Amino acid sequence: MHRPENSLLRQLPPEARQQLLDHCEPFELVLSAELSTRGKPLSHAHFPIEGFLSLVIDVDSHPPLEVGMVGAEAMLGSELILGLAATPWRAVVQGAGSSWRIGAQELRAQIDAIPALEALLQACLLTRLHQQTLAAACQRYHLIAPRLARWLLMSQDRSRSESFHVTQEFIALMLGVRRVGVTEAASHFQDSGLIAYHRGELTVLNRKALEAAACSCYVAETEIYNRLMKVKK
Template structure:
């Protein structure tokens, strides 16, 4: 079984590498351009607090943003990640209640951002842009459904392998700064559970982990250790990457 390569960088251009913006035809992108501003994603930067209305929609060009649901006890659980293949604006588009959602920069990088009011106006004004976002929203819905099933059906070792592969795909590099505490939040499990699973994957020679950092050592082995959900999610991302200009 050949090793699945990480997602490749999207073509550079005025869009600076974000897939959704790359799929918007130039006439409409020219209208989007003045609405976009660069924003550096800092490690663990809070982009949106739970309870606050979303001021911006982020289009990462590198780095990863975690979309988190915040429980009454303050516990945060990741239910989606957004990399260079997407944007954070799907909940706003669908009219989802954002009062319990937070956005945190999971890995540092760069992004383009747009005021939410401009984003919503652009969706109503620019049909090609709206279609690209609609397609992405459908993919996100499928991914959320798969993740929900994964969290219920699969053990922590398999889920961690799946999460690391997804992060590897989106980050485009082998090592990333991730603490076990943060990973426990992302997976919605206890820190001891994460420590045990990390030890299992490390002993198998699949990852290397030290304080505050995890590196993918054997991607092929990690794919074998992951649950079936990774393959399903990867297919969705590959389909999304095949988008052409609208």
């Protein structure tokens, strides 16, 4: 059986990867746990193996809004390459799983010691910048249903499963819309046989149809990742 691993770490040369892992520790990603706090120093970087995180921003008294998602394709903490001591968002575990965790200071030391790691983190940070810019435009111009389809596809990609646990209230918060809008769109997808939803458990039944229903940002984001991370197709 194929053992799950982090895609970023897999891109490192074997010796460099082992050198970095020697300074990491396994860490359990507990659902709803916060791994970083907005405006405070990031104590650790994480390379998810299974499970995924939502990068959430709080503005004034408004509900939190998701501005990014991190799974086994990326990492939490690539901004440490810039020497930043604080993060602009909260990192919340959206899908339970596990990660490799490394202290912020130790990661900086390894960046200096491993040239391939520095180049990889630069690409990861640039990728996230492009993706978040795209997400801002998506939120402004695309309708709820296509955005919901995109979000479900992104969540399924990172959960590595046809099913994952999520509530409509949570989706509404992440998309920055009213719950009634999510309910209507999700009901349409369910009636059309694209998804099944029962007591917080969502299953993707027809992925191709869900991809067709998603806004263009899903494909665009994937292309950004493949191009900047130099992923071979």
